[in-house]
Amino acid sequence: MKSAHVTAHYGPFPLSEALATRAQQDLLRRRVPTEGPTGPRLWVDRRAYLNFSANDYLGLAGDEAIKAALVAGVEQYGAGAGASPLVTGYSRAHQRLEETIAEWLGLEAVLLFNCGFSANQAVLGALLGKEHLLWQDRLNHASLQEMGSRLPCKMRRFAHNDMAALARQLEPGRGLIVSEGVFSMDGDQGPWPELARLAAQSHNWLMIDDAHGLGVLGPEGRGTLAAQGVSPDSVHIQMGTFGKALGVAGAFVGGSRELVDYLVNFARHYVYSTHMPAAQALAVSESIALVRGADERRAHLNHLIARFRQGAEQLGWTLGASQTPIQPLLVGESRAALALSERLREAGLWVGAIRPPTVPAGTARLRITLSAAHQEAHIDRLLDGLGLASNEGGQAHG
Structure with a gap:
């Protein structure tokens, strides 16, 4: 009787060899429950x-008020969204969360995503074509680096937080500059006043990934831009997540109403994914209220x-x-x-x-x-x- 599992010792995918190499280099990853x-x-x-x-x-992941909001949301909306947001997966709870984030961060409009990885990739994939340039800090998150390398646009990476290097690379009106608020492995911050100045001078768009700054930095936890005194109007795209300081899960992209309308129509990660549960949106709304007073x-x-x-x-x-x-x-x-x-x-x-x-x-x-x-x-x-x-x-x- 044949085993139900086939070990891949042969064929086009050398899985065992790849894993063995990682182990020899002390780089093998394992999960711990x-x-x-x-x-x-x-x-x-x-x-x-x-x-x-x-x-x-x-310390909000175990907060009683957030847990209660999640449980109440399950009772009201059920455990899942049931569909993508353009079918039946977009609820009043999602809409209210988007409005809450927009008011909190001073944005015209906001769009919710299941995670920061998909949010970042959705933005780059929807905006950048072969006629564009993409400038990225060398220490940007893997979601940004990976998507940039796969797109038809030309990606240029500048030395970490080196604004002189970025300035030398920029071409007027050619594309998008992307950097992070707080860098996930180093914990340092991007120089956002200078990034905003260079974007404005070169007539390029600017995007911040503030996954690790949101909730922690600035008045009411509004993040890196607020902490550094940078107006949200000078940064065309903001991405933030709910699974770090906010203690829940999910992400958002915010900016102009036109940007959000465009992403609703052209961001494949949004259009073709089942939406986050409405109960989760209620939990995030409760978390934001706590973060603002924290x-x-x-x-x-x-x-x-x-x-x-x-x-x-x-x-x-x-x-x-x-x-x-x-x-x-x-x-x-x-x-x-x-x-x-x-x-x-x-x-x-x-x-x-x-x-x-x-x-x-x-x-x-x-x-x-x-x-x-x-x-x-x-x-x-x-x-x-x-x-x-x-x-x-x-x-x-x-």
């Missing part, structure tokens, strides 16, 4: 760890960031130039990053090792993420773990 809700503690195989790997920057959470988070940075630097570790909840502790080689992550895990601290191709070769790191749900004692335990790891042979680069 967790138990229970996202929060400052993480349960794996019935053991509790302090969680320093999630993007739940304000100044104390943001102040506490900033205090924890400063406490961690001071302690890690005193221990001799090298950190990236980040003042956001993303704190990259630079190690260098993948094997060393994995070993350090494992030593911390043995101490009850869950910190993920980030390796190529997610980051450039030779820059493997621990991506430490802090949350407003953490306490000072949690930060001190992390610092104790890093100190112990250093004394036991972890290399502190300084």
Whole structure:
């Protein structure tokens, strides 16, 4: 009797060889199932760890009011949207969420997506043709880099946050400049006043991916542009996500009413995907209300960031130039990053090792993420773990 599963030892797809190569390079990825809700503690195989790997920057993923809004939404609308938004999947709950985001961020109109990856790719795919140019920061998210490489337009990448390099590349009125508010692996911010100036001078459009700035930075958590004093009118396209500081899931693209109407008609990721559940839209609306009033959470988070940075630097570790909840502790080689992550895990601290191709070769790191749900004692335990790891042979680069 033949097995139901066929091992791909032959044929056009050398899967085993590719996996073996990754394993030899200490780059093989594996999933670890967790138990229970996202929060400052993480349960794996019935053991509790302090969680320093999630993007739940304000500690809202387990908020009771958001959970109640989601449950009430399921009772009212059911568990799924049932169709794409242009069929029957667009509800009053979706419409109200779009209006809430537009008012919050000072935008004319907003369009909802299932995730930031699809939102980014939908925008680039709908706008850019062979007659256009696309300028991207070299450290932009994979969703942006990948889509840019597949489009008929010519993509030019500029050195990270190097505005002089971008200025040399720009051609008037030829296309789109894309950068991030907060870079997901380094935690630093894009120079948005200068980006807006260059876009205006060159008569090109400008797009921000603010997945990691929204909710954390600026008055009422309005994100990187508000934190840096940049008018939303000077940035043609804003993309933000609901699965980080907002604690839920999904994404949006915002800008002019004309842009949104265009995307409704030409963005394939929107037109041909089942919409996010209406219950999810209600949960995000509740989250935004909490985020707008979360100044104390943001102040506490900033205090924890400063406490961690001071302690890690005193221990001799090298950190990236980040003042956001993303704190990259630079190690260098993948094997060393994995070993350090494992030593911390043995101490009850869950910190993920980030390796190529997610980051450039030779820059493997621990991506430490802090949350407003953490306490000072949690930060001190992390610092104790890093100190112990250093004394036991972890290399502190300084």
